Amino acid sequence: MIQSRTALTYLVGFAALVAVVYWATGTSERQAQPTSFKKSQKSDRGGGVPVVTEPVTVVDFPIRRRTIGILESPATIVIRSRIDSQVLEQHVTDGQIVKKGDLLFTLDDREIQATIARDQATIAKDQAALTQAEAALRRTQELIEKRVAPQQQLEQATATFKAAQQTVEADQAVLQADRLRLGYAKLEAPIDGRIGAVRVAPGNLVSAGDAGGLVTLTQMQPLRVGFTLPERDVSALRAAAERKPPATVRVFTADDPEAVSSGTLDFVDSSVDSSSGTIAAKATFPNEDHKLWPGQYVDVEIDLSIRPNTVTVSTVAILTGQQGPYVFVAKADQTVEMRKVELVGAEGNRTAVASGLAGGERVVVQGQLRLTQGASWQEAEPVPGASKGNASQKSGAAAVEASKP
Numbered sequence: 001m002i003q004s005r006t007a008l009t010y011l012v013g014f015a016a017l018v019a020v021v022y023w024a025t026g027t028s029e030r031q032a033q034p035t036s037f038k039k040s041q042k043s044d045r046g047g048g049v050p051v052v053t054e055p056v057t058v059v060d061f062p063i064r065r066r067t068i069g070i071l072e073s074p075a076t077i078v079i080r081s082r083i084d085s086q087v088l089e090q091h092v093t094d095g096q097i098v099k100k101g102d103l104l105f106t107l108d109d110r111e112i113q114a115t116i117a118r119d120q121a122t123i124a125k126d127q128a129a130l131t132q133a134e135a136a137l138r139r140t141q142e143l144i145e146k147r148v149a150p151q152q153q154l155e156q157a158t159a160t161f162k163a164a165q166q167t168v169e170a171d172q173a174v175l176q177a178d179r180l181r182l183g184y185a186k187l188e189a190p191i192d193g194r195i196g197a198v199r200v201a202p203g204n205l206v207s208a209g210d211a212g213g214l215v216t217l218t219q220m221q222p223l224r225v226g227f228t229l230p231e232r233d234v235s236a237l238r239a240a241a242e243r244k245p246p247a248t249v250r251v252f253t254a255d256d257p258e259a260v261s262s263g264t265l266d267f268v269d270s271s272v273d274s275s276s277g278t279i280a281a282k283a284t285f286p287n288e289d290h291k292l293w294p295g296q297y298v299d300v301e302i303d304l305s306i307r308p309n310t311v312t313v314s315t316v317a318i319l320t321g322q323q324g325p326y327v328f329v330a331k332a333d334q335t336v337e338m339r340k341v342e343l344v345g346a347e348g349n350r351t352a353v354a355s356g357l358a359g360g361e362r363v364v365v366q367g368q369l370r371l372t373q374g375a376s377w378q379e380a381e382p383v384p385g386a387s388k389g390n391a392s393q394k395s396g397a398a399a400v401e402a403s404k405p
Contacts, residue, residue: 050380051367053330054314058359061310061352062303063236063345069227069251069300071292073220075191078213079104081206082184083112092215094197098189105214107206109185112178119175126171130164137161193219218294221287225251225263227300228278236304237281241268249283251292252299261285261292265302307344311353317363318343318351327357328364328371336364338373 085107092104140157143149196216200206206214229237240247246266250259263285272279283302285292292298317327318341329337341356357363364371366383 048376048378
Protein backbone atom coordinates (compact mmCIF):
# COMPACT_ATOMS: atom_id res chain seq x y z
CA MET A 1 0.00 0.00 0.00
CA ILE A 2 2.81 2.36 0.96
CA GLN A 3 4.69 1.44 -2.26
CA SER A 4 1.61 2.26 -4.39
CA ARG A 5 1.30 5.70 -2.77
CA THR A 6 4.98 6.37 -3.36
CA ALA A 7 4.69 5.40 -7.03
CA LEU A 8 1.63 7.61 -7.45
CA THR A 9 3.47 10.54 -5.85
CA TYR A 10 6.42 10.09 -8.26
CA LEU A 11 4.01 9.90 -11.22
CA VAL A 12 2.20 13.12 -10.26
CA GLY A 13 5.50 14.95 -9.75
CA PHE A 14 6.84 13.81 -13.12
CA ALA A 15 3.63 14.96 -14.87
CA ALA A 16 3.89 18.37 -13.20
CA LEU A 17 7.52 18.69 -14.31
CA VAL A 18 6.62 17.85 -17.93
CA ALA A 19 3.83 20.48 -17.85
CA VAL A 20 6.19 23.15 -16.56
CA VAL A 21 8.82 22.37 -19.24
CA TYR A 22 6.18 22.36 -21.98
CA TRP A 23 4.77 25.72 -20.85
CA ALA A 24 8.23 27.29 -20.68
CA THR A 25 9.20 25.97 -24.11
CA GLY A 26 5.98 27.20 -25.73
CA THR A 27 6.38 30.65 -24.22
CA SER A 28 9.97 30.93 -25.52
CA GLU A 29 8.94 29.89 -29.03
CA ARG A 30 6.08 32.36 -29.04
CA GLN A 31 8.41 35.16 -27.93
CA ALA A 32 11.01 34.20 -30.55
CA GLN A 33 8.46 34.13 -33.37
CA PRO A 34 9.64 36.57 -36.12
CA THR A 35 7.80 39.83 -36.44
CA SER A 36 7.41 39.26 -40.17
CA PHE A 37 5.62 35.98 -39.46
CA LYS A 38 3.26 37.73 -37.03
CA LYS A 39 2.60 40.40 -39.61
CA SER A 40 2.01 37.73 -42.20
CA GLN A 41 -0.63 36.09 -39.95
CA LYS A 42 -2.18 39.47 -39.37
CA SER A 43 -2.12 40.13 -43.11
CA ASP A 44 -3.75 36.81 -43.81
CA ARG A 45 -6.49 37.72 -41.40
CA GLY A 46 -6.70 41.15 -43.18
CA GLY A 47 -7.07 39.52 -46.59
CA GLY A 48 -3.83 40.29 -48.51
CA VAL A 49 -0.10 40.93 -48.62
CA PRO A 50 0.72 44.43 -47.38
CA VAL A 51 2.29 46.47 -50.21
CA VAL A 52 2.84 50.09 -51.17
CA THR A 53 1.47 51.25 -54.52
CA GLU A 54 1.85 54.32 -56.70
CA PRO A 55 -0.18 55.57 -59.65
CA VAL A 56 1.08 55.38 -63.23
CA THR A 57 1.59 58.90 -64.62
CA VAL A 58 1.51 60.29 -68.16
CA VAL A 59 3.94 63.14 -68.83
CA ASP A 60 6.13 64.68 -71.54
CA PHE A 61 9.25 62.60 -70.99
CA PRO A 62 12.71 64.02 -71.84
CA ILE A 63 14.91 61.81 -73.99
CA ARG A 64 18.48 62.40 -72.83
CA ARG A 65 21.84 60.86 -73.36
CA ARG A 66 24.79 60.82 -70.99
CA THR A 67 28.38 60.27 -71.98
CA ILE A 68 31.93 61.32 -71.13
CA GLY A 69 33.47 64.41 -72.69
CA ILE A 70 36.64 66.46 -72.47
CA LEU A 71 36.80 70.23 -72.13
CA GLU A 72 38.89 72.14 -74.63
CA SER A 73 39.80 75.76 -75.19
CA PRO A 74 38.92 77.45 -78.49
CA ALA A 75 42.40 79.01 -78.53
CA THR A 76 45.71 77.99 -76.96
CA ILE A 77 48.55 80.27 -78.06
CA VAL A 78 52.28 79.84 -77.50
CA ILE A 79 53.79 83.30 -77.07
CA ARG A 80 57.10 83.40 -79.00
CA SER A 81 59.58 86.13 -79.78
CA ARG A 82 59.73 87.19 -83.45
CA ILE A 83 63.19 88.69 -83.06
CA ASP A 84 66.49 87.65 -81.56
CA SER A 85 66.85 89.65 -78.38
CA GLN A 86 67.08 89.60 -74.59
CA VAL A 87 64.23 89.74 -72.07
CA LEU A 88 64.35 93.04 -70.21
CA GLU A 89 61.09 92.93 -68.23
CA GLN A 90 58.52 90.28 -67.30
CA HIS A 91 55.06 91.81 -66.70
CA VAL A 92 53.06 88.65 -65.88
CA THR A 93 53.22 85.77 -63.43
CA ASP A 94 52.23 82.11 -63.56
CA GLY A 95 48.46 81.63 -63.76
CA GLN A 96 47.61 85.31 -64.23
CA ILE A 97 44.40 86.27 -66.05
CA VAL A 98 45.11 88.84 -68.79
CA LYS A 99 43.07 90.83 -71.27
CA LYS A 100 43.75 91.28 -74.96
CA GLY A 101 46.47 93.93 -75.42
CA ASP A 102 48.02 93.54 -71.95
CA LEU A 103 51.82 93.77 -71.97
CA LEU A 104 53.49 90.42 -71.24
CA PHE A 105 57.22 90.93 -71.88
CA THR A 106 59.56 93.73 -72.94
CA LEU A 107 62.62 92.80 -75.00
CA ASP A 108 65.83 94.74 -75.54
CA ASP A 109 65.21 97.02 -78.56
CA ARG A 110 68.37 99.16 -78.57
CA GLU A 111 69.79 97.49 -81.66
CA ILE A 112 66.57 98.05 -83.56
CA GLN A 113 66.47 101.68 -82.41
CA ALA A 114 69.95 102.16 -83.82
CA THR A 115 68.91 100.55 -87.09
CA ILE A 116 65.93 102.90 -87.33
CA ALA A 117 68.20 105.89 -86.77
CA ARG A 118 70.44 104.69 -89.60
CA ASP A 119 67.40 104.22 -91.83
CA GLN A 120 66.27 107.76 -91.15
CA ALA A 121 69.76 109.10 -92.02
CA THR A 122 69.76 107.15 -95.24
CA ILE A 123 66.36 108.55 -96.16
CA ALA A 124 67.58 112.09 -95.49
CA LYS A 125 70.62 111.54 -97.71
CA ASP A 126 68.62 110.02 -100.52
CA GLN A 127 65.93 112.67 -100.17
CA ALA A 128 68.62 115.30 -100.77
CA ALA A 129 69.74 113.45 -103.88
CA LEU A 130 66.13 113.36 -105.02
CA THR A 131 65.78 117.10 -104.53
CA GLN A 132 68.96 117.68 -106.56
CA ALA A 133 67.75 115.39 -109.34
CA GLU A 134 64.40 117.17 -109.41
CA ALA A 135 66.11 120.57 -109.77
CA ALA A 136 68.33 119.26 -112.56
CA LEU A 137 65.30 117.96 -114.37
CA ARG A 138 63.57 121.35 -114.20
CA ARG A 139 66.64 123.14 -115.57
CA THR A 140 66.94 120.69 -118.39
CA GLN A 141 63.27 121.14 -119.30
CA GLU A 142 63.79 124.92 -119.41
CA LEU A 143 66.76 124.51 -121.73
CA ILE A 144 64.82 122.18 -123.96
CA GLU A 145 62.03 124.75 -124.20
CA LYS A 146 64.64 127.35 -125.27
CA ARG A 147 66.12 124.80 -127.68
CA VAL A 148 69.63 125.16 -126.28
CA ALA A 149 69.94 121.57 -124.90
CA PRO A 150 69.68 118.23 -126.71
CA GLN A 151 66.80 115.83 -126.10
CA GLN A 152 69.24 113.23 -124.78
CA GLN A 153 70.07 115.46 -121.82
CA LEU A 154 66.38 115.63 -120.87
CA GLU A 155 66.04 111.87 -120.98
CA GLN A 156 69.09 111.45 -118.75
CA ALA A 157 67.80 113.97 -116.20
CA THR A 158 64.41 112.29 -116.13
CA ALA A 159 65.96 108.87 -115.48
CA THR A 160 68.14 110.24 -112.70
CA PHE A 161 65.09 111.83 -111.01
CA LYS A 162 63.02 108.62 -111.17
CA ALA A 163 65.92 106.56 -109.78
CA ALA A 164 66.24 108.97 -106.87
CA GLN A 165 62.50 108.67 -106.23
CA GLN A 166 62.69 104.87 -106.11
CA THR A 167 65.68 105.00 -103.78
CA VAL A 168 63.77 107.16 -101.31
CA GLU A 169 60.73 104.85 -101.47
CA ALA A 170 62.96 101.82 -100.81
CA ASP A 171 64.53 103.60 -97.84
CA GLN A 172 61.08 104.32 -96.43
CA ALA A 173 60.10 100.66 -96.82
CA VAL A 174 63.21 99.61 -94.88
CA LEU A 175 62.39 102.14 -92.16
CA GLN A 176 58.82 100.83 -91.95
CA ALA A 177 60.07 97.23 -91.61
CA ASP A 178 62.48 98.20 -88.84
CA ARG A 179 59.75 100.09 -87.02
CA LEU A 180 57.61 96.95 -87.28
CA ARG A 181 60.46 94.91 -85.76
CA LEU A 182 60.62 97.49 -82.99
CA GLY A 183 57.01 96.64 -82.13
CA TYR A 184 58.03 92.99 -81.70
CA ALA A 185 60.09 94.04 -78.71
CA LYS A 186 56.86 94.43 -76.72
CA LEU A 187 54.95 91.15 -76.47
CA GLU A 188 51.23 91.70 -75.85
CA ALA A 189 48.36 89.28 -75.20
CA PRO A 190 46.54 88.54 -78.49
CA ILE A 191 43.42 87.27 -76.67
CA ASP A 192 41.81 87.22 -73.23
CA GLY A 193 43.00 84.22 -71.28
CA ARG A 194 45.07 82.67 -68.53
CA ILE A 195 48.85 82.62 -68.47
CA GLY A 196 50.49 79.24 -68.02
CA ALA A 197 53.91 78.60 -66.52
CA VAL A 198 56.34 81.36 -67.54
CA ARG A 199 59.42 79.73 -69.09
CA VAL A 200 61.81 82.69 -69.16
CA ALA A 201 62.99 85.42 -66.82
CA PRO A 202 64.60 88.83 -67.38
CA GLY A 203 68.07 88.35 -68.80
CA ASN A 204 67.27 85.28 -70.90
CA LEU A 205 68.10 85.37 -74.60
CA VAL A 206 65.17 84.54 -76.87
CA SER A 207 64.84 84.00 -80.59
CA ALA A 208 62.22 83.27 -83.19
CA GLY A 209 63.39 79.65 -83.35
CA ASP A 210 62.57 78.80 -79.71
CA ALA A 211 60.07 75.91 -79.94
CA GLY A 212 58.73 76.17 -76.40
CA GLY A 213 58.20 79.93 -76.52
CA LEU A 214 58.09 82.24 -73.54
CA VAL A 215 54.68 81.24 -72.15
CA THR A 216 51.37 79.67 -73.17
CA LEU A 217 48.15 81.69 -73.14
CA THR A 218 44.89 79.74 -72.93
CA GLN A 219 41.42 81.14 -73.56
CA MET A 220 39.22 80.26 -70.58
CA GLN A 221 35.84 81.60 -71.66
CA PRO A 222 33.99 80.38 -73.45
CA LEU A 223 35.09 76.74 -73.37
CA ARG A 224 33.92 73.83 -75.49
CA VAL A 225 33.29 70.22 -74.57
CA GLY A 226 33.82 67.46 -77.09
CA PHE A 227 31.96 64.16 -76.79
CA THR A 228 30.68 61.26 -78.85
CA LEU A 229 27.38 59.40 -79.12
CA PRO A 230 26.48 56.09 -80.79
CA GLU A 231 25.65 56.31 -84.47
CA ARG A 232 22.02 55.33 -83.74
CA ASP A 233 21.62 58.83 -82.27
CA VAL A 234 22.85 60.64 -85.40
CA SER A 235 19.39 61.72 -86.59
CA ALA A 236 18.30 62.90 -83.14
CA LEU A 237 21.61 64.69 -82.61
CA ARG A 238 21.38 66.53 -85.92
CA ALA A 239 17.80 67.55 -85.20
CA ALA A 240 18.84 68.78 -81.75
CA ALA A 241 21.57 70.94 -83.29
CA GLU A 242 19.30 72.41 -85.97
CA ARG A 243 16.36 73.34 -83.80
CA LYS A 244 15.98 76.86 -82.43
CA PRO A 245 17.28 77.28 -79.80
CA PRO A 246 19.78 74.41 -80.06
CA ALA A 247 19.73 71.54 -77.59
CA THR A 248 20.87 72.18 -74.02
CA VAL A 249 24.00 70.39 -72.84
CA ARG A 250 24.98 70.09 -69.18
CA VAL A 251 28.27 69.02 -67.64
CA PHE A 252 28.90 67.32 -64.30
CA THR A 253 32.16 66.87 -62.43
CA ALA A 254 33.09 63.99 -60.16
CA ASP A 255 32.85 66.10 -57.00
CA ASP A 256 29.52 67.80 -57.71
CA PRO A 257 26.18 65.96 -58.16
CA GLU A 258 24.60 69.06 -59.67
CA ALA A 259 25.31 70.39 -63.16
CA VAL A 260 28.35 72.67 -63.08
CA SER A 261 27.37 74.57 -66.20
CA SER A 262 24.91 74.56 -69.11
CA GLY A 263 25.71 75.26 -72.73
CA THR A 264 24.37 74.79 -76.24
CA LEU A 265 25.10 72.19 -78.87
CA ASP A 266 26.81 73.93 -81.80
CA PHE A 267 28.69 71.27 -83.77
CA VAL A 268 27.98 67.80 -85.12
CA ASP A 269 30.68 66.09 -87.15
CA SER A 270 30.09 65.51 -90.84
CA SER A 271 30.68 61.76 -90.68
CA VAL A 272 30.47 58.78 -88.35
CA ASP A 273 33.72 57.24 -87.15
CA SER A 274 33.51 53.78 -88.71
CA SER A 275 36.12 52.34 -86.36
CA SER A 276 34.15 53.15 -83.19
CA GLY A 277 30.60 53.54 -84.54
CA THR A 278 30.24 56.94 -82.93
CA ILE A 279 29.73 60.52 -84.06
CA ALA A 280 31.54 63.50 -82.54
CA ALA A 281 29.81 66.64 -81.31
CA LYS A 282 30.71 69.80 -79.39
CA ALA A 283 28.94 72.29 -77.17
CA THR A 284 29.98 75.75 -75.95
CA PHE A 285 29.82 76.95 -72.33
CA PRO A 286 30.22 80.57 -71.13
CA ASN A 287 32.38 79.51 -68.14
CA GLU A 288 32.08 82.96 -66.58
CA ASP A 289 32.89 81.60 -63.12
CA HIS A 290 35.89 79.57 -64.38
CA LYS A 291 34.56 76.35 -62.83
CA LEU A 292 35.46 74.44 -65.98
CA TRP A 293 39.09 73.78 -66.92
CA PRO A 294 40.58 72.88 -70.31
CA GLY A 295 41.60 69.23 -70.54
CA GLN A 296 39.21 68.19 -67.77
CA TYR A 297 37.08 65.06 -68.21
CA VAL A 298 33.39 65.60 -67.39
CA ASP A 299 30.06 63.80 -67.59
CA VAL A 300 28.02 65.26 -70.44
CA GLU A 301 24.21 65.23 -70.51
CA ILE A 302 22.32 66.35 -73.61
CA ASP A 303 18.58 66.81 -74.16
CA LEU A 304 17.93 65.17 -77.51
CA SER A 305 14.14 65.47 -77.63
CA ILE A 306 10.85 65.27 -75.71
CA ARG A 307 8.58 62.23 -75.90
CA PRO A 308 5.04 63.55 -75.39
CA ASN A 309 2.31 61.76 -73.39
CA THR A 310 4.60 59.04 -72.11
CA VAL A 311 3.60 56.54 -69.42
CA THR A 312 6.07 56.61 -66.50
CA VAL A 313 6.46 54.68 -63.25
CA SER A 314 8.91 54.70 -60.37
CA THR A 315 12.04 52.87 -61.40
CA VAL A 316 11.88 50.72 -58.26
CA ALA A 317 8.60 49.20 -59.51
CA ILE A 318 10.41 47.56 -62.45
CA LEU A 319 11.48 43.95 -61.91
CA THR A 320 13.39 41.74 -64.34
CA GLY A 321 12.51 38.14 -65.10
CA GLN A 322 13.35 35.53 -67.70
CA GLN A 323 10.90 37.14 -70.11
CA GLY A 324 12.21 40.64 -69.54
CA PRO A 325 11.06 43.58 -67.41
CA TYR A 326 7.69 43.40 -65.63
CA VAL A 327 5.67 45.09 -62.90
CA PHE A 328 2.95 44.06 -60.47
CA VAL A 329 -0.26 45.96 -61.19
CA ALA A 330 -2.52 46.45 -58.18
CA LYS A 331 -6.06 45.85 -59.50
CA ALA A 332 -9.27 47.17 -58.07
CA ASP A 333 -10.41 43.68 -56.99
CA GLN A 334 -7.51 43.62 -54.49
CA THR A 335 -5.46 41.18 -56.55
CA VAL A 336 -2.21 41.78 -58.42
CA GLU A 337 -1.36 41.09 -62.05
CA MET A 338 2.18 40.37 -63.12
CA ARG A 339 2.43 42.38 -66.35
CA LYS A 340 5.24 42.47 -68.91
CA VAL A 341 6.31 46.00 -69.99
CA GLU A 342 8.43 47.54 -72.73
CA LEU A 343 10.78 50.26 -71.50
CA VAL A 344 11.88 53.44 -73.26
CA GLY A 345 14.40 54.96 -70.88
CA ALA A 346 15.01 56.32 -67.41
CA GLU A 347 15.17 59.87 -66.07
CA GLY A 348 16.01 60.36 -62.43
CA ASN A 349 13.90 57.88 -60.43
CA ARG A 350 11.25 57.53 -63.15
CA THR A 351 11.18 55.06 -66.03
CA ALA A 352 9.27 55.54 -69.27
CA VAL A 353 7.15 52.64 -70.49
CA ALA A 354 6.29 52.18 -74.17
CA SER A 355 3.67 49.46 -73.67
CA GLY A 356 2.08 47.33 -70.96
CA LEU A 357 0.64 50.06 -68.73
CA ALA A 358 -1.93 52.83 -68.95
CA GLY A 359 -2.28 56.09 -67.09
CA GLY A 360 -4.29 55.81 -63.86
CA GLU A 361 -3.32 52.23 -63.04
CA ARG A 362 -1.40 51.52 -59.85
CA VAL A 363 1.81 49.55 -59.57
CA VAL A 364 3.51 48.03 -56.53
CA VAL A 365 6.67 49.83 -55.44
CA GLN A 366 7.28 48.05 -52.11
CA GLY A 367 6.60 44.43 -51.22
CA GLN A 368 6.88 42.96 -54.73
CA LEU A 369 9.08 40.08 -53.61
CA ARG A 370 6.21 38.55 -51.59
CA LEU A 371 3.78 38.66 -54.49
CA THR A 372 2.80 36.12 -57.10
CA GLN A 373 0.38 36.26 -59.99
CA GLY A 374 -3.18 36.79 -58.67
CA ALA A 375 -2.13 37.25 -55.04
CA SER A 376 -4.31 39.38 -52.78
CA TRP A 377 -2.96 42.74 -51.62
CA GLN A 378 -3.75 45.49 -49.20
CA GLU A 379 -2.28 48.99 -48.94
CA ALA A 380 0.35 49.42 -46.22
CA GLU A 381 2.35 52.29 -44.85
CA PRO A 382 5.68 52.85 -46.63
CA VAL A 383 8.62 51.35 -44.76
CA PRO A 384 10.83 54.18 -43.42
CA GLY A 385 14.15 54.29 -45.23
CA ALA A 386 13.01 52.01 -48.05
CA SER A 387 13.81 53.37 -51.49
CA LYS A 388 10.90 54.40 -53.65
CA GLY A 389 13.27 55.20 -56.47
CA ASN A 390 16.86 54.84 -57.44
CA ALA A 391 18.45 57.20 -54.95
CA SER A 392 21.87 56.57 -56.42
CA GLN A 393 20.84 58.20 -59.67
CA LYS A 394 21.31 61.92 -60.05
CA SER A 395 18.28 64.00 -60.73
CA GLY A 396 19.82 64.86 -64.07
CA ALA A 397 20.67 61.29 -65.08
CA ALA A 398 20.58 60.67 -68.79
CA ALA A 399 17.85 58.64 -70.41
CA VAL A 400 19.35 55.47 -71.82
CA GLU A 401 17.82 53.19 -74.35
CA ALA A 402 16.20 50.28 -72.57
CA SER A 403 16.56 46.67 -73.66
CA LYS A 404 13.45 45.20 -75.14
CA PRO A 405 12.14 41.99 -73.54
